[in-house]
Amino acid sequence: MKHFQLFIDGAWTEGATGQVMTTENPATGEPWATFACAAPQDIERAIHAARRALGDPAWCDITQTARGKMLSRLADLVEENAQAIGAIETTDSGKLLAETASQTAYVGDYYRYYAGLADKIEGAVLPIDKPDMHVFTRREPIGVVAAIVPWNAQMFLTATKLGPALAAGCTVVLKASEMAPAPMLEFAKLIEEAGFPPGVVSVVTGDAENCAIPLTRHPDVDRIAFTGGPETARHVVRNSAENFAVTTLELGGKSPIIVFDDADLDGAANGLIAGNFGASGQSCVAGTRGIVHRSILDDLATRIEAKMKAVQIGDPLAATTHIGPLCTKAQIETIEKTLATAKAQGAHIRFGGAPLDRPGNFMSPTLVECFQPDTETLKVEMFGPVMSLLAFDTEEEAIALANDTPFGLGSGLFTQNIARAHRVSAKIKSGICWVNTYRAVSPIAPFGGYNQSGYGREAGVGAIEDYTRTQTVWINTSDQPMSNPFVMR
Incomplete structure (x- = not known):
């Protein structure tokens, strides 16, 4: 049977404990592949690599335009490999090849959309009420992102998270569902081929105790982007209390x-x-x-x-x-x-x-x-x-x-x-x-819900800002030194 490894810090690896799971073809009920499962030590390695990559000049010092070019390359690779990835997703999840292949090809547009936005992330000069101050804002990457994706629309839901995160300059640990993880582990090859530095994107899979919980509660995770069910989401929110990670949830519904x-x-x-x-x-x-x-x-x-x-x-x-x-x-x-x-x-x-x-x-x-x-x-x-x-x-x-x-x-x-x-x-x-239509999507259109369908939005221009945070810079333009240090300016 075909075997899939984890992709951590730019390298292919088995899990630290050697745990392997088997995935079945839903059309036949027969096993068709095995995959390595992450242990807490693997999650630690992936997050450490992501944190290191945030400060790696190969990632943090390149221009926003250069990040956009990497995303454009990823978009090309996704489109070129759409049929092959679609066939793997169909074999692993049972979804129609007609949809998995076309959907994979279409998400190339998502990466290309955020490639175009990468160098449109701007700050602002503020018309401050103090004439001796020049004040401006800059938007910086929010940091390490834990992106958790279910099995049912993997390439689409990955693109809505990975596209804006990488365009903003974040690093990402992407967790695929243990139900049918094969296409996401195959997709990781394209991350490597597109030229992203080691640690910028890692792809893991495994069960809740050994993979999802250590990931979502890790103190070095700054943002969690989760798609899944409401019960699991409640655990994710509880876990985020450990790191105060900014969290968005897309939880399905009953439309x-x-x-x-x-x-x-x-x-x-x-x-x-x-x-x-x-x-x-x-x-x-x-x-x-x-x-x-x-x-x-x-x-x-x-x-x-x-x-x-x-x-x-x-x-x-x-x-x-x-x-x-x-x-x-x-x-x-x-x-x-x-x-x-x-x-x-x-x-x-x-x-x-x-x-x-x-x-x-x-x-x-x-x-x-x-x-x-x-x-x-x-x-x-x-x-x-x-x-x-x-x-x-x-x-x-x-x-x-x-x-x-x-x-x-x-x-x-x-x-x-x-x-x-x-x-x-x-x-x-x-x-x-x-x-007068249904199930239409676009990288230009925000996607998300109300109430128990979660909060936050994916896709659209605004999504890229959700992967940044604002720094405000105050510059004293006066030649005079600070006066009374006990009075707030």
């Missing part, structure tokens, strides 16, 4: 998609399918709560069912496949349990509803019609291909149902009334709202 009675129904059906069955439902912005005007619900559901019958389920490496396996068996168990509860609550499963009888972690795409807003499938993030529909009668009711969640990452609405689109999107409590 609503509202369909009004004037919507283009085929477009809305495609939007709901994209929001629920794209990436086999394994998306943090999955629009799993379809909130549909009562007058069109049955018509829309019928259209969705017709499209679901044409969905091809199978080998995620095949170009004709629409839905592949789920990454873990635990996801199928969660879905089965949630559907059983929903049925007991009176929900009606209109399509699907069971795992497929074949090797691998395959779940049939499922359509659930709900009659109560507290139905279990409307509450639980299942991370699988399950769509729930719930009727509404008025615009106010639709907004209330959309906001009836502790989460607030994504949302969508379908309407041909532009005034309604503006009005309703402003009232939905989510970090992102798509109108």
Whole structure:
């Protein structure tokens, strides 16, 4: 089987304790690769290297423009290797090659975007109220960054962290999920090839006790960028109390998609399918709560069912496949349990509803019609291909149902009334709202959530400032020495 090592301080290495884990191909259920696991000693080495690299002239003394050129080189390498990295990600996680390869290629734009911003980080001269003082600010790298990325959109979620961090001049210890870490460990080869000095980026993986906890609580970590689940995030926040690291969290959600009675129904059906069955439902912005005007619900559901019958389920490496396996068996168990509860609550499963009888972690795409807003499938993030529909009668009711969640990452609405689109999107409590589309991303557009979907934003111009801190410099321009030392100027 293929074996992946850790990448620490510019070198490939086994973990300090020699621990190795095996990763399975979700499409077959068979082991396909092994990977080294980090121990606390490895995390110590990676953070020490990152701290050292912050003061290494090869990194800290190069121009911001030179940093941008390194990022541009990384962007080129990512695009050149997109197909190969995508194939590894598909084999390791079960996500469709059509998506992993194209997504990997597209994140080259993220690195190129931040390459362009690297020499746009500016300070300011302040119009201070003391005529004998010249006061200005400069923005400096925040320091060592712990970037923690889940398995479900690895290249994208890495780029949203690594791009601005490196453009700002930070150093990064990147932790890949132990669920399916292979593509991130393969990606580390490109960091080396792009010319980043040793220690600027290390890539590790391993379990919580030996890897994640030592990383997030380490006193030399200045910033934590975490994407994952709410329970793990609570531990991350507690750990950050040890180092007071600036922390951002992107935690997924239970996103609503509202369909009004004037919507283009085929477009809305495609939007709901994209929001629920794209990436086999394994998306943090999955629009799993379809909130549909009562007058069109049955018509829309019928259209969705017709499209679901044409969905091809199978080998995620095949170009004709629409839905592949789920990454873990635990996801199928969660879905089965949630559907059983929903049925007991009176929900009606209109399509699907069971795992497929074949090797691998395959779940049939499922359509659930709900009659109560507290139905279990409307509450639980299942991370699988399950769509729930719930009727509404008025615009106010639709907004209330959309906001009836502790989460607030994504949302969508379908309407041909532009005034309604503006009005309703402003009232939905989510970090992102798509109108007459779904699951669109760009390096230019901020990405993040409200409430239990976390805090902070990734992508966009503002993200680069989140990896800097401000120093204020006061220069006395007077020829006179300081006078009374006991009075604040």
